[in-house]
Amino acid sequence: MRLGSGGRATFVNPAVARITGWTIDELIGKTEEQIFGKNGNNGKGTESHGSGERIFHRKDGTCLPVEYEKTPIHENGRELGTVLVFKDISERKRVEEAIAQKAAELSRSNAELEQFAFVASHDLQEPLRKIQAFGDRLKIKIKGELAPEALDYLERMQSASARMRTLINDLLTFSRVIRRSSHLSPSNWPR
Numbered sequence: 001m002r003l004g005s006g007g008r009a010t011f012v013n014p015a016v017a018r019i020t021g022w023t024i025d026e027l028i029g030k031t032e033e034q035i036f037g038k039n040g041n042n043g044k045g046t047e048s049h050g051s052g053e054r055i056f057h058r059k060d061g062t063c064l065p066v067e068y069e070k071t072p073i074h075e076n077g078r079e080l081g082t083v084l085v086f087k088d089i090s091e092r093k094r095v096e097e098a099i100a101q102k103a104a105e106l107s108r109s110n111a112e113l114e115q116f117a118f119v120a121s122h123d124l125q126e127p128l129r130k131i132q133a134f135g136d137r138l139k140i141k142i143k144g145e146l147a148p149e150a151l152d153y154l155e156r157m158q159s160a161s162a163r164m165r166t167l168i169n170d171l172l173t174f175s176r177v178i179r180r181s182s183h184l185s186p187s188n189w190p191r
Contacts, residue, residue: 035056
């Protein structure tokens with residue numbers, strides 16, 4: 001779309017008419033503000049150039065998020081008007097919103113998982129402590145009366161419960177490390 005020096009549309013292509021809901025004849029002669037609404041230009045309608053994202057309003061009043069580029073047209077050192085090029089980014093905005101929603105759900109899920117790991121870790125360690133404590137008591141109480149084979153079984157039982165305790169503690173530590181290092185943040189990924 002081309003805007004003349006007075007800020008009124010002097011040329012409009014069919015894509016602009018289709019996106020905005022206005023006919024080409026209706027668009028010619030209107031200002032950027034008349035076409036897209038006051039809120040659509042965020043106070044930038046009088047600027048002769050710029051780029052970014054903003055919300056335009058269609059003829060029927062519905063909102064349209066766009067990425068735009070507004071470039072001045074110069075001839076012999078004079079500014080004759082501007083060219084306004086824009087692209088509908090509704091789908092991209094929907095995807096960004098869906099990603100943000102999924103990230104929030106993932107964060108919630110991770111918090112629940114961490115809570116579960118903490119509770120499970122605590123609940124599983126209690127029986128292990130008892131196994132080790134009763135094993136220690138058995139070794140002390142019947143120290144010389146145990147057959148070597150029974151003593152070997154007792155040692156293996158206590159060794160296995162110690163390994164299980166280490167595994168549970170390591171799992172809990174791992175879940176905390178993963179949670180701390182996986183905070184999501186916005187990126188400047190090329191669009």
